Amino acid sequence: MTGRGGSALPAGMSSALVVGLGISGRAAAEKLLREGVRVTVNDISREGEVLDAAMALRGMGAACELGHHDLSLLEGVDLVVVSPGVPGSMKLLREARARGIAVWSEVELAWRFARGPVIAITGTNGKTTTTRMVEWICRCAGMEARAAGNIGHPFVRAAEEAGEGELLVVEVSSFQLAHTETFRPRVSVLLNVAEDHLDWHADMDEYVAAKSRIWANQRDDDLVVCNLDDPLCVKAARSARARVRYFSRSPEAGADVFLKEGRMLSRVEVAAGGEGEVEEIMRAADLPLPGGHNLENAMAAAAAAMGVGVEARKAGEALRSFEGLSHRLELVVEAGGVRFYDDSKATNPHAAMRALESFPGPLVLIMGGRNKGLDFGEMAEALRARARRGEVKAVYLIGEAAAEIASALEEGGFPAEMEMAHGLEEVFGRLGPVLGRGDTVLFTPACASFDQYANYKQRGKHFQELAKKYAAEVQNHG
Template sequence: MNLENKRVLVVGAGVSGQAVSEFLLRKKATVTLTDSRSKEQMGALAEQLASQGVTLYLGASPVVDQENYDLVVVSPGVPLTVSPVVQAREKGVPVIGELELSYHFTKSPIVAITGTNGKTTTTSLIGQMFRDAGYQTLVAGNIGLPLVSEVEKYTEKDVVVAEVSSFQLETTEQFRPRVAVILNITPDHLDRHGTMEEYSRAKARIFAHQQAGDWLVLNYDDPITRDFARKCQDRVIFFSRQHILGQGSFIQEGKIMVNGMRGNYEITAVANLKIPGGHNLENALAAAAVGYAMGLAPADIAQTLVSFMGVAHRLEYIATLNGVAYVNDSKGTNPDAAMKALEAYDVPIVLIAGGKNKGVSFNNFAQKIREKVRVLITVGIHGYQIEEAARQQGFTNIFPAEDYTQAVTLAYQQAKPGEVVLLSPACTSWDMFKNFEERGELFRQLVLELGKE
């Protein structure tokens, strides 16, 4: 992709948009950036971008046609229904995202991971697995570091491990990972995609351009992901914690096994894993399948699986106060993720949940609350929806909180020794925070302050 002197419009001035703008400038493109925020709202960021040579079009939409622009790069957080993107497609101006742009400048084989839940943990685990095996490894993408900022530093001998979201995959055209992983698909982001069919279709773009020699790793226990195998049967590796597989990774007699053309290998005992919960066992199985597909030795796969401690904001242990364990699962931004967090514990739970709903139902989540939770503390703009769903299930031990300070205080007052206080919101953080990391950091801070009293 030759970008020199190309007129490129970047839509969205978030982390991805900023990284794309800087990358395009290095490639000697003429860069315009548009954002719905005004210059005053963007403040110092607007001044910084302008000083770098980016033309800013803020607070309104520019006219997009072939006379003005050669390419539009849209940030993943920006819906494809915004005016610049709609105009570009109507006028025949190519529209891609940062993931597609990065792909054109990537020399390394790519392992790409998507799914509704578990992406960050699995991406981090796989990245660590390749590093432990001696590879120079870039771990980037939806996990927080834009790929476009780093991919050119890595060679054909290295590995890129990328977490990719449905938003990023929507704007791919040629993106082709050596190994594509789809962990699971459950209702999420329906406020953006509209239907489960459209959401699943976006996820499936991760393997749309794969060819002979590439691999697709799928969850055999998830009916939606299992069905994808019909489209590319000759290069699928399944993983399952419920079935013994002819080819793939699975559990047999308490051990993680990998079976394939190179034989049947024992990796390690399930009991040796440090990350808790059945969902994390699935993540480990997916990682083992990737390692096998990429030719790693069983011992190298095992070394990482038994030493990996997890990631921040995903069932992250914070402290034990008065016999109560406090756990940060701020990354649980949808009901299915929060349900998996609840299933990870066999003791009574004081649950803090709520935030901004993404257009999904809380009914199944409420059933799991009735089964696993002793006290529910709701917070955030749609916390009341979780309360209503729980009450419909006959669960009434509920305490609404105005903010996180009150929520943590209530949890501290209600929890009993031997129980777990779990932040697993089942919602995004966007009603009160910039992102789930900020929410999790505040929870950690509030818990640690309790320990000083």
């Protein structure tokens, strides 16, 4: 299959090593095999789903090397495709670069085979929701569009499935962007930048630099959509060569898409090249999803969709009917006047703080998991402030980071109840005496799930099961 301007792979590229056999790594290996490339797949694990994937790829003709990352794997290799989460500092990847071997992410590989325009979306939080919003808006406007990338459906697979000219709306992570060379989306979106993945990136400068690669190859006729309320986003966008269009919660900030008097508005130049005038996208209250951060996601999605020709009015109509995603401020159940929300996708303090802003209180919070090398100080201060106003009744802490979060909360004196528990079951066993009518139980971990669960989805599903069981017991005794 050819890609942009002819052959999608450089001439002479005949042998590839795929490092990491997650969903995107497997899809990349399958694509390379179909293109006639000799493929070796490699993963440090040799069990479970990794072993299953390796055996399936062996059946397609790949060589399999599991349980090590020996440098001998690079012999005779023209290309290394690295999966998200594999540290760029890994010795194998450093050696590959030193030998002049191309190191790509699955995003770079997929881009070379994509036959239609791409809208790429990155940021610390909100990527998946915004990606789905853009897809929904474009489909409602009558365009052929599909979402892909770091949302469970690999970009490389979607690029192969999509028709000529079909719009691909792609969620991309800093891991994936760090290993791109020619990737050039028609529209790139940077939602926000906060501390995250510092267990992977050396520091914040490296993290921001990786995010900024989303527009590294864009040209004057491309578009960048960026958060004007986020200083790190604004600073990063100065390096963009493409046109930059900003969104903001403030009408005074000078953004192109903004909120004013309860309405989401667009300056006409975003959609049609005019100046001065504004048009209404929608009433802010009509967005079905809770939280100011979701208004930001919606503004970004509308600006991106308008960047490929969707009318502001059509964008608003679509957003009014958009349904939220699982484990992202998802209302699970209501019983005895208490609402239970699953925000398991909040895997860093920044995401948890945004969740907190979505509810006036009284709140009972469940937090904790595995820290990703992040500081809980700012989140703790926000929690203390809410607790002093009586908006936080109790905080339950679980997982490896429980003591670390507790220490951060206690540093300035925490005026609400705080307890540590081994896990979610223990928390639900203690909730009864604490809860009252009008309360909200919010599970927003601020941490990764890997200390107790396979992923945030499994963690969220467990919370939902326990919440529904608790609600059933309340109703039975009601």
